[in-house]
Amino acid sequence: MLFSMMWRSLSMLSVYHQRQMKLISSLQEHAFAVLFAGKKRLRNGDVHYPFRQSSSFLYLTGYTQADAWLILSSNPNQPQTVLFVSNPDPKQARWEGGALSKADILALTGVTEVHYLSDFERYLATISVLHKHCYLPFAEMSLTSQRDIQDQLAASKRKRSIGALGYADLSEILAKLRMIKDETEITIMRQAIHDSGEAHRQVIQSARANQFEYQLENTFQSYLRERGYTALAYPSIVAGGSNACILHYTDNNQRICSGDLVLIDAGVEKNGYAADITRTFPVNGQFSPVQQLVYQAVLSVQESVIQMIKPGCDFGQLNQCAITLICEFLIEVGLIRASLVEAIEKQLYLPYYFHSVGHWLGLDVHDVGPYKHHDDWIPFEPGMVLTIEPGLYFARDITDCPREYHGLGVRIEDDILVTQTGCEVLSSACPKQIDEIEELRH
Structure with missing residues (x-):
């Protein structure tokens, strides 16, 4: 009607x-x-x-x-x-x-x-x-x-x-x-995020090598459409292999090859409110050693950043934490040959990590609200909802990157509610641990 x-x-x-x-x-x-x-x-x-x-x-x-x-x-x-x-x-x-x-x-x-x-x-x-x-x-x-x-x-x-x-x-x-969500808004967002997470689960379970990206996109959307949803919060990103190194890739028209990682950044809209979840998984159901190394690094960064979230914290602190941990990893595996201080000051991580660690979430997927007031970061308050989405991207045009990393792109994104004492991961039911993802396929 x-x-x-x-x-x-x-x-x-x-x-x-x-x-x-x-x-x-x-x-x-x-x-x-x-x-x-x-x-x-x-x-x-x-x-x-x-x-x-x-x-x-x-x-x-x-x-x-x-x-x-x-x-x-x-x-x-x-x-x-x-x-x-x-x-x-x-x-x-x-x-x-x-x-x-x-x-x-x-x-x-x-x-x-x-x-x-x-x-x-x-x-x-x-x-x-x-x-x-x-x-x-x-x-x-x-x-x-x-x-x-x-x-x-x-x-x-x-x-x-x-x-x-x-x-x-x-x-x-x-x-x-x-910026401050009331209980009605939180209830709506909780449902949208839960159902989006279940749609991600369906894709991870059913994806197979040699499918096209749009077939995985269809699995995601069909699961939600069958449950009465009529709109997505934003165009879905379904990126197989090196396409995951393109931050906002939306062509979704390439065949996914055996051995590829697949990055899916997708969420539904319920009563106007957005869910925004990203998961990365091996299309074969098993991470290779280098895929597991990179994936676990991103997951560890994300978990460390999420643990920081509470009233009074801010995006400046979260971004600094993410950059520091990413630089430590890149130094450890030899992709940055410099001290930690130099790597951060000279932004030597930028070829591999080039976006913020998160954003506000609500009626817009990149919701309204400043991140700073003049030069000061806006402190978190109970009722705020944000995403946390660190990533690592090893595009093929990074000339000094070892071949085994070429074309790997990993991002993990969850939706977080700031509470009175800390935070709640609203998308926690969507699998992201390595063993959880691999078990879905066995």
Whole structure:
């Protein structure tokens, strides 16, 4: 059904209302905020891409349809939250399904009022006169949408000979709210991550040499589709052999050879929330000695980094730990010929490890939120969710790398919840120990 809605319970109505009130409490006095749901994007001809709601719009309302606007006001004499949705279209209803009524939307989103888009410009002109400040989420709105809103507001002010509005960025306020997950969000993410982990397990169990990468991708997606999932959190990476040395490889069209390692970076989306798990395994079911050496090195780095996670820790500390341990390994096996201090200072590890150890996770797979405030790293707080994903990559074009390493790429990624006393590995059920992976094939 085109006009499907998410989380249709009274408890979710309360959750959305609480989020809206938290955002309003962060605005200046006599200020209002404007958010746009986004438009459907044309793919070709008259065919559109599937619409995916703006993450912050989804976070605040649960409303999943395009061409909607949300206005929130800190003026006590105005409705606090007003949602504008598409006018009823009988022809569209016959072709694509009927829309929810305003009463239904009101009952599902937690907003104060629901109006049709035909009233939006008039309401915007009225509200601009009664407020001094306007917040827009610049990071999420297109420049065209920003200019359209600002032009309408400026014209309304000029018409009434009122001073111009002051504009502020809503993105930072939204990021701070979204960085700390509430219990509802954690429950949803826990399920998405668990089911993604089980899909990884299915792939590891069933993969065979001479299959194509897309066949493994199909195994992953089919497992989840059969359980009611309709969207992935991001394009799956299914990389056999040396393709694993390409960080965001998504062609997924090559044959996997006997003896190859396979790297799969894939996760599902549930109610908008992303899972993000990476596993690397031998397609034959048995690690070779050099594969086991590299894999265990990456696994040891990941486990050491995860053990550090607790409130007050930060990504700076995690990155430094990962780089130090990776350099120690590369020095030990003779791939870096320098002291540990020199290897770190001169970044001699970069040919083999060239990305951060992790990122925020939530409604976006690389979720909103800064990693630093000015020059200081943001400390972890309970409720934050992040990934930890160290890797080692031995691309064939690294000329001074011994041949036995050529084409090896290993990354291991888990999803981590910061708790009051430490952390919880939400993806812990997905096998990653060497003996666990090999036993799946015997």
